Amino acid sequence: MQHDDTETADQASRQDAYDQQALLRYYEQTMYDPLIREFTGGSDFHNFGYWDTQTRNHWQACENLMEKLLGLLPQRVGTILDVACGKGATTKFLLRHYCPAAITAIDLSAKLLDTARANAPGCTFLQMDAGRLAFGEATFDTVICVEAAFHFASRDEFLGEVRRVIKPRGWLLLTDTLISTAAAQRRIGRTLTNQVDTPAAYRACLRRAGFGQITVVDATGPCWQGLYWGAVRFAHGKLLAQEIDLPTLQRFLEPTYQRVPDLEYYLLAAAQKSLKE
Amino acid sequence: MMRNSDEQDNLDMVGRYDSIMFDPKCVAYFGGSDFTNFGYWEPETVDQRQACANLMERLIELIPHKRGTILDVACGKGGTTRHLLKHYRAADITAINVSARQLARAQEIAPGCDFHLMDACHLALADNSVDNMICVEAAFHFDTRERFLKEARRVLKPGGCLVLSDILMTRQAERSKPYRLEANYLSGPAAYQELCRRVGFARAEVIDATQQCWVGCFWHAVRYIHERYFARQVGLPALKDFLALTYRRAADIRYYVLAVCHKRVER
Numbered sequence: 254m255q256h257d258d259t260e261t262a263d264q265a266s267r268q269d270a271y272d273q274q275a276l277l278r279y280y281e282q283t284m285y286d287p288l289i290r291e292f293t294g295g296s297d298f299h300n301f302g303y304w305d306t307q308t309r310n311h312w313q314a315c316e317n318l319m320e321k322l323l324g325l326l327p328q329r330v331g332t333i334l335d336v337a338c339g340k341g342a343t344t345k346f347l348l349r350h351y352c353p354a355a356i357t358a359i360d361l362s363a364k365l366l367d368t369a370r371a372n373a374p375g376c377t378f379l380q381m382d383a384g385r386l387a388f389g390e391a392t393f394d395t396v397i398c399v400e401a402a403f404h405f406a407s408r409d410e411f412l413g414e415v416r417r418v419i420k421p422r423g424w425l426l427l428t429d430t431l432i433s434t435a436a437a438q439r440r441i442g443r444t445l446t447n448q449v450d451t452p453a454a455y456r457a458c459l460r461r462a463g464f465g466q467i468t469v470v471d472a473t474g475p476c477w478q479g480l481y482w483g484a485v486r487f488a489h490g491k492l493l494a495q496e497i498d499l500p501t502l503q504r505f506l507e508p509t510y511q512r513v514p515d516l517e518y519y520l521l522a523a524a525q526k527s528l529k530e
Numbered sequence: 531m532m533r534n535s536d537e538q539d540n541l542d543m544v545g546r547y548d549s550i551m552f553d554p555k556c557v558a559y560f561g562g563s564d565f566t567n568f569g570y571w572e573p574e575t576v577d578q579r580q581a582c583a584n585l586m587e588r589l590i591e592l593i594p595h596k597r598g599t600i601l602d603v604a605c606g607k608g609g610t611t612r613h614l615l616k617h618y619r620a621a622d623i624t625a626i627n628v629s630a631r632q633l634a635r636a637q638e639i640a641p642g643c644d645f646h647l648m649d650a651c652h653l654a655l656a657d658n659s660v661d662n663m664i665c666v667e668a669a670f671h672f673d674t675r676e677r678f679l680k681e682a683r684r685v686l687k688p689g690g691c692l693v694l695s696d697i698l699m700t701r702q703a704e705r706s707k708p709y710r711l712e713a714n715y716l717s718g719p720a721a722y723q724e725l726c727r728r729v730g731f732a733r734a735e736v737i738d739a740t741q742q743c744w745v746g747c748f749w750h751a752v753r754y755i756h757e758r759y760f761a762r763q764v765g766l767p768a769l770k771d772f773l774a775l776t777y778r779r780a781a782d783i784r785y786y787v788l789a790v791c792h793k794r795v796e797r
Contacts, residue, residue, distance in 0.1 A: 481760055489752050492780055493745065499777050503770075510766055513759060 571746020
């Protein structure tokens with residue numbers, strides 16, 4: 254995110270809890286935390302995942318989430334852009350369906366990108382803000398963005414950019430979380446300029462940005478509730494085995510506990526670029 | 531004889547248990563059952579009340595001859611005593627406890643049984659007077675467990691048996707925790723069995739039920755309160771408050787055992 258000297262009303266409204274640098278530092282720290290690495294099985298996935306009755310751990314849940322999301326795509330062809338790729342576990346998963354030359358991935362963090370490059374060799378990695386995509390019009394057949402759009406300054410701005418860089422009849426795949434307005438004012442890396450309250454409003458947001466063939470799936474149960482129990486089971490199992498102490502358990506679970514009063518929906522979405530403006 | 535400070539400790543402990551056992555949150559957790567035990571958890575066990583009833587069944591099935599009289603030692607609010615009515619006539623059941631408040635509740639829910647305010651280590655009962663005895667999750671508090679086992683052996687009829695469930699903590703916890711005694715420290719089921727033999731029981735079997743009882747209870751408590759927190763029925767302070775006891779136990783408990791001690795048949 255670039256910083257202007259002139260502070261507009263719009264920027265002022267983003268001052269709430271929206272501090273992108275603080276957010277980056279948070280992710281760069283937590284994504285390399287040893288206990289979190291153990292929870293993720295060293296997969297470098299840092300997503301909620303999709304937990305069903307067969308899911309035994311976080312890694313499986315995250316792969317399952319990628320399968321569910323890619324399953325919303327009519328055909329896996331051409332080029333794909335992975336927006337906010339983190340440590341590149343999502344990018345690496347795309348290699349199951351795409352060749353490296355067809356995959357581009359972007360993230361704000363140089364540190365995370367270094368890890369991502371090692372995870373998905375041969376793919377193209379670029380440090381880039383999702384709100385200002387440095388790509389030409391109609392560059393990609395598909396754009397995928399897993400659990401990141403809630404941190405953007407504005408989904409509308411992001412969707413406008415995605416629509417521009419997607420080819421005609423190209424597809425956008427998203428997983429996203431919706432939180433209460435009160436939570437949006439308080440939480441780090443959230444801003445009211447990006448507030449969407451309901452799945453219906455989310456669908457409207459996609460339509461407004463020029464997308465059709467919209468699918469919005471409420472996956473709050475398998476994704477959010479699934480992660481909640483996965484994290485609770487993991488930490489309490491470690492405590493019972495005396496592998497961690499109580500302060501460590503509480504530090505590990507605190508972000509999960511804090512989401513409980515805030516998080517309203519976890520959504521999977523797919524939408525196709527409409528031909529008309 | 532107890533020293534004065536020990537008597538005070540005992541009164542403190544009774545008061546503490548009274549306040550926990552009659553706390554509405556505790557009553558709700560146990561489904562209003564008047565049980566207050568860890569229970570015995572199997573895959574099909576759904577709640578704490580069922581687990582406690584299941585524990586009673588596991589203990590009672592260790593008694594070879596479920597005939598004659600039975601003494602329920604440290605009966606709490608009488609959940610265990612009431613369960614004995616499934617297998618015994620009220621007239622054959624005697625239950626003792628050190629809390630008058632708990633005994634009053636026990637009398638309500640197990641009518642017809644004989645209740646006495648009595649210390650498990652000083653049984654006001656004649657030698658060879660009881661057919662069988664049961665003691666659920668209490669012997670770790672006795673001063674001492676060894677003394678209780680000797681008393682139990684004294685009042686049991688020849689051929690009778692004592693069944694009990696008991697909790698073993700680390701030596702550090704036995705030494706430092708309130709209402710625990712370092713003298714009661716036992717390193718595991720083998721040491722427990724050795725103690726039962728040493729006090730004069732002809733035969734003793736000690737079963738390691740740590741997984742079914744303590745670990746089962748741990749996971750149920752974690753599940754129970756996290757479900758309510760996720761549903762936004764309780765706040766985070768209430769979750770942490772509820773689990774504080776479970777977390778302390780996780781640091782201290784090493785074994786949960788079931789035991790059956792047989793008194794020699796006289797020739």
